[in-house]
Amino acid sequence: MPPLRTHHSLEKTMLLCLSVDHRTADLELLERIERRAETVTAALSDDTARGVVVLATCNRFEAYVDAPDHRPEPALEALARAAQLTPAELTGTFAVHHGDAAAxxxxxxxxxxxxxAVGEGEIAGQVRRALETARAAGHTSTDLEQLFQHAMTVSKEVKNRTGLQTRGRSLVQLALTLVDARVADWTTARVVLIGTGAYAGASLAALRVRGADNIAVFSPSGRAEAFAASHDLRPLSDDDLVTELRAADVVVACSSTNEPVLTREHLRGTTRPRVLIDMGLPRNISPDVGEESGIELLDLETIALHAPIPELGAELEARDIVRTAAAEFAALRAERDVVPAVRDMRAFITEVLDDEIARLRGRNADNADEIEAALRHAFGRVMHRPTVRLRALARAGAATEASAAVTALFSPDPLHP
Structure with missing residues (x-):
């Protein structure tokens, strides 16, 4: 396995993130992996993991793995086999994040x-749907559930405290901004929307903000009628599509298909200027469509090149929130590591306490209830300080040493019954 960019943490953990995105891989490689997303998920679940959540968006592919050991190699090898990637294709493209760094x-x-497009709003919904998809397939684990639930909470905090997601522009909004100069009047422009999913909804909202009203929708999966009815659009059948495409000024394609929806055959026969925006990964529009006369094709690579620089203050504040949240998440996980030791200590003291209470009641003491209440109150006070101290030691990175000391003192010892 070739060397990969690796991010470690000192915490003992089972979490791994295998990540490739628009900054390290071209669109063609991302497409190939995305087409095999289900195969990759199955391979990681079967071969290397207690749980897997795959996050696949228009500019990234990430697998979050609850692995049985701390080495990324088994997971990477399973991913490479399932995605049909060579070792050379992994080099310099996939990053591996361990433990706290994965969070x-x-x-x-x-x-x-x-x-x-830093601050895009769609990604939070994509993270939520990634968890829901993994949960429905039975691929999650307790650690992954906690990780993704925390991520959604952090996303909301960043949005509410910094406003970054209102300052930043989504890729859909950015793409339409690039097209604005080519559309004389959005209110009269003929638009074809391909797709009916979450990205189609975001695209439709961005189009209507610009005044676009003459919009027809086509769905490769046959959901155009229902989507059109709920969004006041014109549905297109397979027979209508070619005619509508040749009359369109703008086409926005954002369908989740594994093969191109539009080819050169769909768009031949006219030289009138048209702009085609391909938001799909894998591509919705065959790249050679851009060779047709009068057609300008914008794909994800082109759009990402024009991604804006966000307001620096909002981004810096957001990153501070993320770092603080990650540190707290790591501390909570560390605290969980000392739970068995606390349980051993509590069990030992509870056994002694119960024996003494039973002995007391065997004497038929008149005030046995009061004495028992006092003893149990004292038990709570005795347990409080070492429990708090153990959690503090865990947060400070000494969970292993603290647990070992408590376990040595309080766990059953078969050599000294």
Missing amino acids: EHLFAVSSGLESA
Whole structure:
């Protein structure tokens, strides 16, 4: 396995993130992996993991893995086999995040800080749907559930405290901004929308903000009628599509298909100027469509090149929120590591306490209830300080040493019954 960019943490953990995005891989490689997303998920679930959540968006592919050991190699090898990637194709493209670093990375991703258009709003919904999809397929684990739930909370905090997602522009909005100069009047422009999913909804909203009203929708999966009815659009059948495309001024394609929806055959026969925006990954529009006369094709690579620089203050504040949240998440996980030791200590003291209470009641003491209440109150006070101290030691990175000391004192010892 070739060397990969690796981000470690000192905490003992099972979490790994295998990540490739628009900054390290071209669109063609991202497409190839995206087409095999289900195969990759199955391979990681079967071969290397207690749980897997795959986050696949228009400019990134990430697998969050609850692995049985701390080495990324088994997961990477399973991913490479399933995605049909060579070792050379992994070099310099996939990053591996371990433990605390995996959590911090996901928090940044879900907050829009790692997107091509920093601050994009769609990514939070994509993170939520990634968890829901994994949950429905039975691929999640307790650790992954906690990780993704935390990520969604952090995303909301970043949005509410910094306003970054209102300052930043989504890729849909950015693409339409690039097209504005080519559309004389959005209110009269003929638009074809391909797709009916979440990205189609965002695209439609951005089009209507510009005044676009003459919009027809086509769905490769046959959902155009229902989407059109709920959004006041014109649905297109397979027979209508070619005619509508040749009359369109703008086409926005954002369908989740594995093969191109539009080819050169759909658009031949006219030289009138048209702008085609391909938001799909894999591509919705065959790249050679751009060779047709009068057609300008904008794909994700072109759009990402024009991604804006966000307001610096908002981004810096957002990154501070992410770092703080990641540190707190790591501390909570560390605290969980000392739970068995606390349980051993509590069990030992409870056993002694119960024996003494039973002995007391065996004497038929008149005030047995009062004495028992006092003893149990004292038990709570005795347990409080060492429990708090153990959690503090865990947060300070000494969970292993503290647990070992408590376990040595209080766990059952078969050599000294």
